Amino acid sequence: MIHLQRAQVALHYLAPVATALYFLISRAVASCFLQQGADKQPKRRWRLVVTISAGVILTFVAGGITAARETLTEPSAYLPQDFVAYLVLMLVVLGALALNLSDDAKPLWHTYAGSWAIALGSEIALLVCYLVSAAPSDVFTKIHLVLQSLRIGLLLCAATTGAYFAWSDSRRRIMLEEENETEESDSLLASDEESDESDDENAYGFDEDTSPDEVEDLRAxxxxxxxxxxxxxxxxxxxxxxxxxxxxxxxxxxxxxxxxxxxxxxxxxxxxxxxxxxxxxxxxxxxxxxxxxxxxxxxxxxxxxxxxxxxxxxxxxxxxxxxxxxxxxxxxxxxxxxxxxxxxxxxxxxxxxxxxxxxxxxxxxxxxxxxxxxxxxxxxxxxxxFADLLVALVYVYFLFDIYMALIVFITCLTYAWIGAKVSVWTARLLRDYNTTMINESRIQNEAISCWAAVSQFNRTKLESERYSTAAADHRKAAIKYYLAWSFGGGAQSFAMNAGHLAATTLAAYRVAQGYAPVRKFVTFAAYWLTIEIPMYEVTYSVRxxxxxxxxxxxxxxxxxxxPSVVDAENATELVVTHGEVTFDNVDFAYDPRKPTIQGMTFTAQPGQTIALVGETGGGKSTTLKLLYRYFDVAAGQIRIDGQDISAVTLESLRSAFAFVPQDPVLFNYSIRENLLYARLDASDADVEAACRAAALHDKIARMPAGYATVVGERGVKLSGGELQRLAIARAILRDAPVVLLDEATSMIDAETEALVQAALGNLTRGRTTFVVAHRLSTIRHADCILVIKDGRIVERGSHDELLRVGGAYTSLCRKQYMEVKEEPLVDL
Incomplete structure (x- = not known):
């Protein structure tokens, strides 16, 4: 008998907990794996199951009324706390399931069916314990047994119906997949449009001071x-x-x-x-x-x-x-x-x-x-x-009894449920509010930024009316949203105050009846604030x-x-002994639909200067990027002294280059610091020597701060020619075995160009050099000129050889108004 009583007590506490945990865990798992119920489910499903659920809930309500009446009519009757807790908790759990089902557009029926099945098993076990422990001897016990039997029947109907609906949805999904393997019966996630309509503000919301740009950013x-x-x-x-x-x-x-x-x-x-x-x-x-x-x-x-x-x-x-x-x-x-x-x-x-x-x-x-x-x-x-809430439930239970813990639990649950429902309820209002806010801001910004056009067409009145309409729409949407949110906050406060009143009344009753000392009432009154604050934090924390x-x-x-370009697994250090660079049948494309480099093959001998010329977009600068390994080739190989650059470390590869870009970029540091960026251990003498070689030292020396002059963001305080000469000086200071020049003299005047060309001659002497140039006069002394068109080398040779051929290179020269005649070709 004692064992049966203990089993009943355990079932009274475990049944509602197990039912709630199954539902929460199954829903969490379903949400985690993006599961949703089938689309376009018949409405009669909801009506049938909600009706059955309502019947189950009514049996618990009737059981509570019967228990209360028994206590009032029979003063000697004693209702165990575990029994009362069972009635209240099961009423809350099953009521929450029914409410959730009524709002669930695509229910996953197995989550509901499993919860009802657990509740059914618990009811059957409790009924067996009641029948074995004692025969019904009074009218109240008989009423409880009748209600419990009715409850078992209704829960059996609910669990069976839910299981059938789950099986039906699963079968329908399989049939749809068989009909069309590329289509699913329901999407895993809402589409972008659906997300805008249901997920953005509903799940997350925005603070009232969030700007329109931030709203759009959060949506994206x-x-x-x-x-x-x-x-x-x-x-x-x-x-x-x-x-x-x-x-x-x-x-x-x-x-x-x-x-x-x-x-x-x-x-x-x-x-x-x-x-x-x-x-x-x-x-x-x-x-x-x-x-x-x-x-x-x-x-x-x-x-x-x-x-x-x-x-x-x-x-x-x-x-x-x-x-x-x-x-x-x-x-x-x-x-x-x-x-x-x-x-x-x-x-x-x-x-x-x-x-x-x-x-x-x-x-x-x-x-x-x-x-x-x-x-x-x-x-x-x-x-x-969450630790505070858990401690609160345990503490008030030991401070008074299970009834106080139930009041606190139901108060917290109601507060959280109202908060969730208010968020859902205000979702569309918040969406309208944000939309009208963005529209008002857009009209305002466009009208002000386009003031000249508004004035020219004399449309000031039109823009004012348009803005007035947008502002009015924003005002109406804001009023609706804030009123709804205020009402929701008031409802939450009412729930918390009602719970506070019920708990305080119970505590006072316990003290008045002599079941608890006064100190417990004072303790609970002071402790209630510890319950209120965490509940507000929970609602705020989710968002x-x-x-x-x-x-x-x-x-x-x-x-x-x-990164798409990384060191190979067993990459080695690049060792440059001579500086021979080979392109072996190299292919590359930024977009596979449009090749950029096709079958490029050539060899730059040590110390040679290779010039790359051709029309814009032909692939000249891309060739240097491939050599620098900013991108990996799609086919072929690029080798330096016989070493495949894809098999060496990026750091050692890029340390072998001195690069002068077409558009030099400087840091907002001093001239000296920008130069030292090329070689951190260079001395002041090395820096000045590099600047002299680039015809820049005298210019810097005349500046008030000299080499300590700060160049501004991206070098805005320097002229274009000064920028390029500084980039050339940096390349000279780097002292690398391979030099890459991408339009290195494009922004230099003719007088300075002669000085820089001499400096470049000193820089490139004994080094393998690649030059990209549109001004063909700057590369006529190159050892080999490669004419590139549509990613292919269409001509190669020296300046004189290519002019004698009279092909693509000659055409480029004519376009630059160079005189192409029989005798003076060599002098061009």
Whole structure:
């Protein structure tokens, strides 16, 4: 008999918990793997199952009424707490299932059928225990057994019906897949349009001060996230991608941050304890004062302990310690994330950088701090909040009884449910609000930026009316949204106040009846605030976490992007002995549909100057990029002294080049620092010698700050000719065995060009040199000129040889108004 009673008690507590856990876990798994119910399900399904669920709920309500009536009519009757808890909890759980089903557009029936099956099994087990333990002897017991039998029948119908619907949907999906293997019965994720209509603001929302551009940015990130989740196959696989940040964030090399983490964990635990100790000590103090009232004795010990606990729990106590401890942790994680993202960007290949603007990449790096804030929020806000709620349920149970814990639980559940429903309810209102805000801003910006056109066509009145209409639409949408949100907040406050009233009334009743001392009432009254604050944090945390996750999407995309050009697995160091460069039947294309380089074959002997000429877009600069290995060739090989450049390290390869680009880029540093960028260990004498060779030293010397002159962003303080000469000086200072010149003298006047050409002669002497030029007069002394058209070498030879042929090179010369005559050809 005792074993049966214990089994009943266990079933009373475990049945609702098991039913709720199954539903939550199955829904979480389904959501993780992007499962949805079938489309276009008949409405009669909802009506049938909701009707059955309502019948089950009514049996629990009737059972509660019967139990209450039995207590009132039979003073000696005692209802066990576990039985009352079972009725209330099952009513809440099954009611929540029915409400969720009524709002579920595409229900996954197996999640509901499984929950009803668990509830059915529990009811059958309880019925058996009741029948075995005692025969029905009174009318109330018989009523309970009748209600339980009816409940079992209804739950059997619900579980069977749900299982049939689940099987039917599965069979229908299989049949559709057989009809068309490329189409699915329902999409894994909503389309972009559906996402705009149902997911963006509903799931995440926006702060009221979010700008229109940020709203559009968040929407784009949301769509991007949905695409990545779909590609990953599940939310679990998607979130697994974030594990790449673990080695970045873990402070394996910083003992101070490790110690700060340990202290932070201890502080959080101590704060949780203080939230219980402060009201508990206040209750003990109030009891001592009540007992010793009028005797003139002060309970100094209790006062001291209460003040100590309160002080430690105040903003000058452990919370302040927590904030101080967070400082090194937060800035360490920020530094690591920002550094890792910056380094990753700098190591990505040219094809990635060609597709991204610098502003966008800078924005991605800045979003690294968003991930740091996400980690901080999770560790220091969310986890402690859920710990507070769990501690609250356990503490009020031991402080009073299961009824108090039920009140707190139902209050918290109702508060959270109202918050979720309000978010869904206001989703469309928020969408309209954001749309009208964006439209108002767009009309305003366009009218102001196009003021000249508005004035020229005398359309000031039209634009004012258009803006007035947009502003009115924004006002109406804002009023609807904020009224709805305020109503929702009021409903949540009402639920919390109702729970507070019920709990306080129960606590007062227990004290008045002598079941609990006064100190417990005082303790609970002081402790209630610890319940209210976490509930607000839970509602806020869901939106905050998901929005932070969306914002970190770009950083995740960046960190998972791998460079297309990397060192081979067994790459060796490039050793340049002579400087022979060979292109062996090289093919390359930026877009496979349009080849850029086709079958390029030539050899640059050590010390030779190879000039690449041809019309724009022919592939000249691309040839240098392939040599620099900004891109890998699609076919063929590029070799330096017989070494395939794809088999050597990128660092050793690029160290072998001195490069003068057509559009030199300088840092916003001094001239000396920009020059030293080519060779960090160069002396001042080396720097000045390079500048003399580039005909630039005298110019720099006349500047007020000399070599310490700051050149401005991208060198804006220098003229075009000065920029190119500085780039040439940098190449001279680098002293590399292979020189690459891409229109190196395009921005230099004729007088300076003669000086620079002499400097370039000194630079290229004894070095293999590649020159890309449109001004053909600058490359007529090259050892070999390659005429490139549509990615192919159509002519090759010296300046004189190509002019005698009278082909493509001669045509290029004519286009530059060069005189092509029989006798003076050699002198051109």
């Amino acid at each position: 990130l949301r769509k991007q996230q949905l695409r990545r989740v779909k590609e990953a196959g599940s939310w679990f696989n998607y979130l697994k991608a974030y594990k790449i940040f673990i080695p970045i964030l873990w402070p394996s090399d910083n003992r101070m941050v490790q110690a700060s983490l340990v202290v932070s964990v201890l502080t959080i635990a101590a704060e949780r304890a203080l939230q219980v100790l402060v009201p508990m000590q206040l209750g003990a103090l109030s009891e001592e004062l009540a007992v010793g009232a009028g005797n003139g004795q002060m309970p100094w010990r209790s006062i001291g302990l209460w003040m100590l606990f309160a002080a430690l729990n105040s903003q000058a106590g452990l919370p302040m310690v927590q904030e101080i401890i967070k400082v090194p942790i937060m800035h360490y994680t920020r530094q690591r994330i920002m550094t890792a993202s910056f380094s990753h960007i700098m190591n990505l290949s040219m094809d990635y950088h060609n597709q991204k603007s610098s502003g966008e990449l800078i924005r991605v790096v800045e979003l690294g701090s968003e991930l740091q804030e996400l980690l901080d929020f999770l560790c220091f806000n969310v986890l402690p909040v 905050k976490i998901t929005q932070m996750l969306i914002n970190s999407e770009r950083l995740l995309e960046l960190m998972t992007t791998q």
